[in-house]
Amino acid sequence: MRTTLSWRGDMLVAALAFAALAVPAFALGMQSVLDFAVRFAIFGLLAMSLNLLIGTTGLVSFGHAAFFGSGAYAFGLLMQSGGWSVPMAILAAMAFTALLALVIGALCVRLSEIYFAFLTLAFQMLIHSIVISWVSLTGGDQGLMGGVPKPPFLGIDLGDGRHLAMFSAFCLLASVVALRQIVRSPFGAALRMLRDNPERAAFLGMSIFRYRLAAFVIAGTFAGLAGVLMSLYVSGAFPTFLYWTTSGEAIFMIMLGGITVFLGPLVGTAIFLVLNDRITNITEHHGLVMGSILLVLVLGLRKGLLDYIVDAWRERREKRA
Amino acid sequence: MDLGELASCLGSASCLVTQVSAGLTIGLLLFLVASGLTLIFGVLGLVNFAHGTLYMLGSYFALTAYGATGSFLVAMAAGALGVAVVGLLMERFLLSRIYGTDVLMQLLVCYAIILIVDDVVKIVWGGDFLKMDLPDAFRRPPIIIAGGIIPYYYVILFAITAVIAVVLAYGMGRTRFGRTVRAAAVNPGMVGALGINTAAIFAAVFGIGAMLAGLAGALSAPIRSVVPGAGVSILIESFIVTVIGGMGSIWGALIASLLIGFTRSFGSIGFPLFTEGMMFLMMALVLLLKPSGLAGKRQA
Numbered sequence: 001m002r003t004t005l006s007w008r009g010d011m012l013v014a015a016l017a018f019a020a021l022a023v024p025a026f027a028l029g030m031q032s033v034l035d036f037a038v039r040f041a042i043f044g045l046l047a048m049s050l051n052l053l054i055g056t057t058g059l060v061s062f063g064h065a066a067f068f069g070s071g072a073y074a075f076g077l078l079m080q081s082g083g084w085s086v087p088m089a090i091l092a093a094m095a096f097t098a099l100l101a102l103v104i105g106a107l108c109v110r111l112s113e114i115y116f117a118f119l120t121l122a123f124q125m126l127i128h129s130i131v132i133s134w135v136s137l138t139g140g141d142q143g144l145m146g147g148v149p150k151p152p153f154l155g156i157d158l159g160d161g162r163h164l165a166m167f168s169a170f171c172l173l174a175s176v177v178a179l180r181q182i183v184r185s186p187f188g189a190a191l192r193m194l195r196d197n198p199e200r201a202a203f204l205g206m207s208i209f210r211y212r213l214a215a216f217v218i219a220g221t222f223a224g225l226a227g228v229l230m231s232l233y234v235s236g237a238f239p240t241f242l243y244w245t246t247s248g249e250a251i252f253m254i255m256l257g258g259i260t261v262f263l264g265p266l267v268g269t270a271i272f273l274v275l276n277d278r279i280t281n282i283t284e285h286h287g288l289v290m291g292s293i294l295l296v297l298v299l300g301l302r303k304g305l306l307d308y309i310v311d312a313w314r315e316r317r318e319k320r321a
Numbered sequence: 322m323d324l325g326e327l328a329s330c331l332g333s334a335s336c337l338v339t340q341v342s343a344g345l346t347i348g349l350l351l352f353l354v355a356s357g358l359t360l361i362f363g364v365l366g367l368v369n370f371a372h373g374t375l376y377m378l379g380s381y382f383a384l385t386a387y388g389a390t391g392s393f394l395v396a397m398a399a400g401a402l403g404v405a406v407v408g409l410l411m412e413r414f415l416l417s418r419i420y421g422t423d424v425l426m427q428l429l430v431c432y433a434i435i436l437i438v439d440d441v442v443k444i445v446w447g448g449d450f451l452k453m454d455l456p457d458a459f460r461r462p463p464i465i466i467a468g469g470i471i472p473y474y475y476v477i478l479f480a481i482t483a484v485i486a487v488v489l490a491y492g493m494g495r496t497r498f499g500r501t502v503r504a505a506a507v508n509p510g511m512v513g514a515l516g517i518n519t520a521a522i523f524a525a526v527f528g529i530g531a532m533l534a535g536l537a538g539a540l541s542a543p544i545r546s547v548v549p550g551a552g553v554s555i556l557i558e559s560f561i562v563t564v565i566g567g568m569g570s571i572w573g574a575l576i577a578s579l580l581i582g583f584t585r586s587f588g589s590i591g592f593p594l595f596t597e598g599m600m601f602l603m604m605a606l607v608l609l610l611k612p613s614g615l616a617g618k619r620q621a
Contacts, residue, residue, distance in 0.1 A: 060424045062370075107605055111612070113424045114368050115568075118560050119608075121370075125557050126601050133594060244553060248432045255429055285444065291436030298429045299418055 010180055014173040021169055034165040039273055041168035042229045045175055047253040047265035049222035054251070055259035056183055057215045058195030060113060062247055063120030066104070066127050067097045067220040069242030071227025073131065076144045076237040086153050094224045100127075101220025102213070109212040121244055128242045143238035148231055158232055168229050175222050180262060182218065191215050252294060258304030267306055327591025338469025340586045346475045348582020349482035353537035354555055355562035356489060356574045357530030363569025364506040364526045367416060368424070370431035372559060373552025374438050375531050379404045379538025380547040381446055384453045387542075393456040400539025401532045408531020412524050420523075435552075442549045453542035478540055485533070490571055502526055506569070561604045567614025576615060 021037065046068055053059040074093035078084045084092070108119045131138045139145050150158040158164045182188050190211055193201045198208055231237050240246065249272070257268025279289050301308045330336035358372045369375075379400035386392075386399030411434065419426045461473040493499040505512045505522045513519045537555075545551075562581055566573025581600055588596030607614060 054425065060428060062428060107608060111608070114362070115564070117424050117428055118368060118370075119564075122557050122560055122601070122604070125553070126597060129597050248436075251425075251429065251432070255425075259425075285440050287436035287440035288444075291433040291440070294429060294433040294436070295415070298426060298433065299415065302422070302426065 010177045014177045018169060018173050031161060034161045036273065037165040038168045038229070038233050040269060041165075041172040042226050042233060043250070043253060043273065044266045044269040045172050045226040045229070046223055046250050047257070047269050048176060048179055049219045049226065050250045051254050051259060051265045052179060052183070052191075052215060052219045052222075054254060055264075056188060056195065057191045057212060058113075059109065059212060059216065060117045061120040061216075061219075062117045062244070062251070063104075063122070063124030064219070064223055064250055065242055065244070065246035066120075066124035067101055067223035068227040068230070068246060068250075069131070069237070069239075070100055070127065071097045071224030072231035072237040072241050073138060073144060073227075074224070075228040076148045076231045077137070079148045079150070080144070080146065082149075086150060086158065090225070090228050093228050094221050097224025097227070098217050098221040101217045105213045105216035105220070109216055110209060121247070124242060124244060124247060128239060128244075131239050131242060138237075138239075141239065144231075144236045147235045150232065150235075164232060168233075171225060171229060175225060176263075176266075179222065183262065187211075187214070252290070255294070255297065255304050258306030258308070258310070260304075261306045261310055264304055264306040268304065271305070324591050327587060330587070330590050333468075335468030335470075336590075338466050338471065340590065341583075342469070342471040342475055342479075344583035344586035345579065346478050346482075346582070347585050348579040349479060349486065350537050350541055351555070351558055351562060351581060352486060352575055352578035353482060353533045353540075355559035355566075355578055356486075356571055357533040358556075358559045359563045359566070359569055359571070359574045360493075361527055361530040362563070364502055365416075365420065365523050367420065367427055368431075369416075369527075369530070370428060370556070371411070371434045371438070371552075372530070372534055373554070373556030374435050375404050375408060375534040375552070376538040376541075376555050377442070377547070377549070377552040378407060378438065379535030380453075380542040380545075380551070381442060381451075381538075382535065383539030383542045384446075384451055384547060387453050387456075391456070393459070396453070396542075397536065397539045400542070401536035404535025404538070405528045405532035408535075409524060409528045411531075412527040416527070417520070417523070439549050446549075448549055450546040450548045452546055455543045474543065481540065485536070486575060489533075490575075493571055498525075558600070561600050563614075564604050565607045565615060567616045570614065570616040573614050573616030 046064070050061065050064045053061050053064070071093050074096040075089055078089040078092055079086070104120070104123045108116050108123070111119060132140055134140070152158075156163050156167060158167060183191075190201065190206060194206075194208055194211055201211075202208055227237075227241065230241060253268040253272045254265045255268065256271045257266065258264030261267075275290070275293070276286075279286055283289060297305070303311070330340065354372065354376050358369060361367055361369050361372075382403040383396040383400035386403075387396035390396070415430055415434065416427075419430055455474060459474050459477060463473055464471045464476060493502065501512065501517060502522060502525075505517075505519050509519045512522070558581060562574055562577040565580065566575070566577035580603070584599050584603070585596055588599055592599065
């Protein structure tokens, strides 16, 4: 659905959302609320970045967590090495994931849909096994231990839960504004055309490879930022961040929300996190329950929840008209 | 990295025999899984991300059947046929609903299946590493050729997998069923118009693919540890095989499986930390130089 908001409008909405979230959270300072806010920001950003590939570009990546985990490890290692300020380390970690996405993307985006999904999964598992076996650098199975130092910058102390929640919310909203601008730009329109009709795009003289690669790198970079936040949140980095299940969860979140609505992945993330917490509280057979929910959703609706609601709403409106 | 050791191994007959036999065994086991994956893709146009999970189920079924009866044959049959039944149920009730939809749907359904099966396995068999015992008949001293050691069970494995590879290649290439399957892969509408039940063909192909994965899992139960979630690594390897060999090609899968098997066995001497990287490097090279795979015709 197109609205007439300009980027100023986006910024205004984001600023309002930030104020609406941040002020009560800051005032309350309840640990559970803050934790949820940070996790929502982390996984919301991961899901939003993945949907730039799946929803906008039509590239179904099953290895998106490779960039999430790489961002977390890169940031954690830089901070542990000392001599890096938090903002510089964040930028460096994002640059590292961008570079990684460039290399993996250059190999993958040329391929057909099925090969693409499988190859992204395969490269993710390669990175996972490198992290597991390079014990001296990454700590192997145990993960990056010893904590991630967070020296304060600009009056922000990320060791404080409230500051971290604010900072994560800020990163999420800034990224969402940036992603929205990308999706609505001529570049975003080109990506949608590649998704719907690649032959036409090629016929118009567009380089499918370059556009797809650019989308892959952008999505990887934002996933890297999500990883940085994760590393700040848990004060470390663990191999599960890079495991294929994390990629699966990100796709699950997108599916819960919807791929055609811009903010769908955020709705999906919220549903996923609440569901996840509830189910973990009730039963230890977490995979069984989540898998069954996913099966019902996919085979029953064949699209995300928001997609379904939006489509049903549109149909009703058309019937009336 | 110890390329000197690799060179000296290549120069010694005993080391060569040991590593070649290990490579053949790893490669042929991998072939059983990868050929099913490539067959299902070629005919159904479906990427079965849950194929590694079927392999894992095969191990568990064999383990339980062997524990109950003590018979190796029953264990293998339980692995192969049990997983074939699971595969058929999966195909009929879940996957057949999403033929012709996009990759995202296939991926999500398979992801859901993996989540559910991994959890069910954990409930039934627990989360610990398990291993199947070898029957007494196979506990013989290793065979020694030119000073090289070949475990007795490897010979059994080699014989079984080689027979299956031949049967599979013959069945797909020379029999009426094989021709029908290949025709259904190219043009299912036409095959259906000739009065052949394509839904049954699709189910049969999926069942055969599942059975091969289950048998591979059963055969490997005595030599590899069985643990929930164990299917992922063999899934990735099978996919590498499929890319190198070419999607949909049985012969390509055989060649590529052996290539991966030898990379693993010789790599463990020459470059133990880089064997996985080497497999990916080979895959990347094939993708760059011949994206359709060594024996594939289909464009990647």
